[in-house]
Amino acid sequence: xxxxxxxxxxxxxxxxxxxxxxxxxxxxxxxxxxxxxxxxxxxxxxxxxxxxxxxxxxxxxxxxxxxxxxxxxxxxxxxxxxxxxxxxxxxxxxxxxxxxxxxxxxxxxxxxxxxxxxxxxxxxxxxxxxxxxxxxxxxxxxxxxxxxxxxxxxxxxxxxxxxxxxxxxxxxxxxxxxxxxxxxxxxxxxxxxxxxxxxxxxxxxxxxxxxxxxxxxxxxxxxxxxxxxxxxxxxxxxxxxxxxxxxxxxxx
Amino acid sequence: xxxxxxxxxxxxxxxxxxxxxxxxxxxxxxxxxxxxxxxxxxxxxxxxxxxxxxxxxxxxxxxxxxxxxxxxxxxxxxxxxxxxxxxxxxxxxxxxxxxxxxxxxxxxxxxxxxxxxxxxxxxxxxxxxxxxxxxxxxxxxxxxxxxxxxxxxxxxxxxxxxxxxxxxxxxxxxxxxxxxxxxxxxxxxxxxxxxxxxxxxxxxxxxxxxxxxxxxxxxxxxxxxxxxxxxxxxxxxxxxxxxxxxxxxxxxxxxxxxxxxxxxxxxxxxxxxxxxxxxxxxxxxxxxxxxxxxxxxxx
Numbered sequence: 317x318x319x320x321x322x323x324x325x326x327x328x329x330x331x332x333x334x335x336x337x338x339x340x341x342x343x344x345x346x347x348x349x350x351x352x353x354x355x356x357x358x359x360x361x362x363x364x365x366x367x368x369x370x371x372x373x374x375x376x377x378x379x380x381x382x383x384x385x386x387x388x389x390x391x392x393x394x395x396x397x398x399x400x401x402x403x404x405x406x407x408x409x410x411x412x413x414x415x416x417x418x419x420x421x422x423x424x425x426x427x428x429x430x431x432x433x434x435x436x437x438x439x440x441x442x443x444x445x446x447x448x449x450x451x452x453x454x455x456x457x458x459x460x461x462x463x464x465x466x467x468x469x470x471x472x473x474x475x476x477x478x479x480x481x482x483x484x485x486x487x488x489x490x491x492x493x494x495x496x497x498x499x500x501x502x503x504x505x506x507x508x509x510x511x512x513x514x515x516x517x518x519x520x521x522x523x524x525x526x527x528x529x530x531x532x533x534x535x536x537x538x539x540x541x542x543x544x545x546x547x548x549x550x551x552x553x554x555x556x557x558x559x560x561x562x563x564x565x566x567x568x
Numbered sequence: 569x570x571x572x573x574x575x576x577x578x579x580x581x582x583x584x585x586x587x588x589x590x591x592x593x594x595x596x597x598x599x600x601x602x603x604x605x606x607x608x609x610x611x612x613x614x615x616x617x618x619x620x621x622x623x624x625x626x627x628x629x630x631x632x633x634x635x636x637x638x639x640x641x642x643x644x645x646x647x648x649x650x651x652x653x654x655x656x657x658x659x660x661x662x663x664x665x666x667x668x669x670x671x672x673x674x675x676x677x678x679x680x681x682x683x684x685x686x687x688x689x690x691x692x693x694x695x696x697x698x699x700x701x702x703x704x705x706x707x708x709x710x711x712x713x714x715x716x717x718x719x720x721x722x723x724x725x726x727x728x729x730x731x732x733x734x735x736x737x738x739x740x741x742x743x744x745x746x747x748x749x750x751x752x753x754x755x756x757x758x759x760x761x762x763x764x765x766x767x768x769x770x771x772x773x774x775x776x777x778x779x780x781x782x783x784x785x786x787x788x789x790x791x792x793x794x795x796x797x798x799x800x801x802x803x804x805x806x807x808x809x810x811x812x813x814x815x816x817x818x819x820x821x822x823x824x825x826x827x828x829x830x831x832x833x834x835x836x837x838x839x840x841x842x843x844x845x846x847x848x849x850x851x852x853x854x855x856x857x858x859x860x861x862x863x864x865x866x867x
Contacts (some may be wrong), residue, residue, distance in 0.1 A: 370757050375676060401760035411755035414774040423769065424759040473755070480760060 319387065321346040321484065322367065327381035329362055329538075336362055337538040339381065344484075349506065349515040351529030351546065353522050353562070359538040360518045361408070363382045364486040367394050367516070368403035385484070401428060404482030408489040410469030412461035413476075417444075417453050420461040421470055424480035439479060446509070447475040448501040466493040474502065484514045489523065491559070503528055522563050526550050534559045586680060603847065609839030610834075624841065630805045632825065632835045642769065642845065647807040648722075648815035649849075653790045655726035655811055656733065660786055664734040665779060668741030669767060684739075691735035695795040698728045702800030712812045716812040720802035723811040728796045733786035740785055744778020745771060777861050784857045788850055794819040818842050 320343035329337040337359045344350050352360050365371040366379050369390060383390050385402065393399050401424060413420050421440045422430075430436060440457070444450040449471040453464070462471055470493045477485060487506075491499040506515060506528060519525050525532050526546055533543040534556075542549060542559045553561050591765070613619050619640065627641025671683050706727060707719035748771055756766045794817075802814025803824070822839050829836040 349683060360778070368758060372753060374758055397760040397762055399760075405758040407751070407755065409751065411751040413752055413755055413770055415769070423756070423761070427759065427765045427769075430736055443854045475758060476755075 318346060320344060323382075323384040323385065323387075324367075325382040325384075326368060327383060329359070329366060329377065329379045331374070332376045335538065337366075340535075340538070340540050342533065342540060343541055344371030344514060344516065346514055347510055347512075347533075348531060349510055349517055349529045351532035352516065352518045352535055353520070353532060354535035354541075355562070357393075357537075358535045361488055362537055363535070364405065364488055364516065364518060367484070367486065368400045368405055370400065370405070372396075397427075397545065401480040402483045404477035404480065404485045406470075406473050406477045406485070406487045406490045408492050410466055410473050410493060411473055412464065412469045414457050414462055417461045417464070417472065418457040421439050421475050421479050424476065428480060440475075443475040443478045444472075446478055446505050447471040448498060448505065449475055464489060467498060470494050471498070471502070478509075480515060484516065485509070486516045486518070488518045489520055490517075490518070491521065499524075511516070522550075534562060536537065536562070589764040597815055603844075606840055606843045606847065609832075610837050610844055613834055613837035613841060615836060619838070624838070628805070628807060630821075633707065633828075638834065639811045640834075642818065642842060644805045644807050645818045645821050645842070646818055646845070648801065649791060649819070649846075651722050651808050651811075651815060652725045652729060652817055653787065655722055656729035657787060659726060659730035660733045660737060660790075661783055663730070664737030664782070664786060665741055667734065667738045668745060668779075668782070669771075671738065672742045672745035673763070673767060673771070684742075687735050687738050690731065691739075693732075695732065695793060698732060698796040698800075699799030700836075702728045706800065711813075714777060714812060718802055718812075720800055721812050721814045722801065722808045724802040725797045725817075726811070726813075728800050729790045729793055732793060732796065733789045736789055737782045737786045739841070740782035741775075741779050744775040746783060747778060748774045754837060780857060780861060784853060787853055791846065791850055791853070792819060794823045798823055818846050 322344040324343070325341050326339045327337055327341070328335060328339050336357075339364075342444065352363070354360055362371065363375075365374075367383060367385075367390070371377050371379055385399070390399055397428055413423060416441055421443050422436050425436060425439060430439075441450060441454075444453065450466060452468060461469065464472060470490060474487075474490060490502070496500070503524070506517075509515065515528075517525065518530060529546050531544060531550045532546045534541045534549060536558065542554055542556045544555070548554055549559055552560075554563070588854055613818045614621065618638065624640055625646075626643055627639065627646075628644040629639040629641040630644060631637070631639045667687070671680060671687075676685060702724050703720070706724045710716065710719035710721070710724055752774060753766055761769070796822035797817050801816060803816050803820060803822065804814035805816050806813065808815040822842055825835070826839050827828050829839065
């Protein structure tokens with residue numbers, strides 16, 4: 317049995333008096349793609365934000381329980397910035413920083429202390445290529461990232477998340493603003509990336525989880541309804557009837 | 569569609585549109601009207617044979633009431649205004665923007681509300697009261713602290729002006745920072761940026777237009793301020809060579825002397841000319857700002 321990359325134990329999260337995650341526990345294996353599906357308000361995004369501790373940015377959010385990355389309790393990590401570089405995050409709506417395309421991608425490496433122009437150039441090109449954006453922007457790396465189209469910005473944020481070579485990549489509905497062709501290109505990239513990175517894929521497109529994830533988790537109202545091999549969840553006989561209903565679109 | 573509307577509502581629509589148009593245009597009309605009236609009072613002196621525009625701008629000799637040899641040189645007054653404003657901005661810009669960043673990014677809940685109220689209270693203090701403080705509080709402090717003979721000087725007035733323009737900068741600057749979408753902060757945060765890196769590399773570039781506007785409003789406030797500087801500068805006509813020299817500003821000169829002049833006398837007209845000079849300074853400041861903002865946008 318390989319040591320899990322991420323261990324979540326009895327994680328609870330409340331915003332003020334309202335608890336949104338009710339004590340969930342699961343492990344993520346190294347180099348797997350874990351799909352997380354579930355309706356809106358089920359706690360998917362909040363869960364991701366707990367893992368890289370950006371949840372602390374939200375006023376009133378109180379997480380409890382333990383999350384371990386490589387066996388180390390993240391709440392005891394002194395260098396939270398280091399943790400956030402190890403856990404890359406792609407948000408559902410594209411967040412182009414108000415900088416040039418180049419600076420957007422070079423932001424995290426620079427924040428981590430990389431200064432050499434040559435290294436940065438190579439890295440920027442590599443990340444933009446991986447996110448299937450390089451060909452479209454290579455001639456205008458100096459123009460503002462926020463001026464790109466929605467889909468391009470989304471790929472820019474993926475490039476940015478890759479720029480700090482994360483060990484864990486959290487994708488929060490990354491394909492929401494991207495056309496299907498580009499989505500497929502990025503999905504191919506993810507399949508390759510899997511060799512180096514552990515990927516958590518939150519998605520509203522259940523078929524996307526089916527295509528990519530080895531294991532899938534169905535999260536509903538802050539509880540894990542079912543977590544298991546993707547074929548099991550998408551097959552005829554998932555353990556829980558609600559999973560079957562959700563996956564087959566007869567929910568509610 | 570339109571057939572169902574009554575004639576009255578159509579005319580009502582037109583009337584409201586006209587009214588709004590009028591409101592928009594009125595700003596332009598007012599600016600030109602003010603410029604016109606100030607110019608009308610001051611312009612005749614330009615044609616007078618005793619007056620030279622070159623001397624007006626380049627001479628430091630200001631003897632407007634001399635019987636034998638009247639001289640109207642405003643260079644010393646201009647230097648006074650610029651030096652007081654300049655020093656005030658050196659103090660106010662870092663403090664004002666720093667406070668704006670603090671209030672917007674580091675404060676939450678109660679502390680923030682209280683701070684905002686107190687800062688706005690600072691803006692509500694009448695300038696004459698600032699003048700009192702300059703005269704009775706700052707004056708002896710500066711004398712004792714720096715061992716200078718006179719505490720009414722550039723430094724004194726600059727500190728007052730800084731304190732007066734800081735609240736304006738803080739509230740405008742804070743608005744500008746608050747207008748930066750939270751998604752930028754979260755995006756940068758998720759990339760492992762520290763708080764300082766977020767502020768320096770994301771927030772300041774994103775909010776620079778608003779912050780520039782905040783600074784310029786501060787400059788405008790400082791250039792135009794009259795009462796406090798009249799009381800705190802020492803009101804001596806000379807080009808200040810250090811921040812401990814007394815000086816006199818353009819605005820204070822108008823305030824102090826206009827009441828003593830005969831209408832349409834040369835002295836009266838020259839004071840109006842000074843008004844035009846002030847107008848020109850603020851116009852140039854705004855113009856530069858406009859170009860800077862546009863340049864920034866293009867990039």
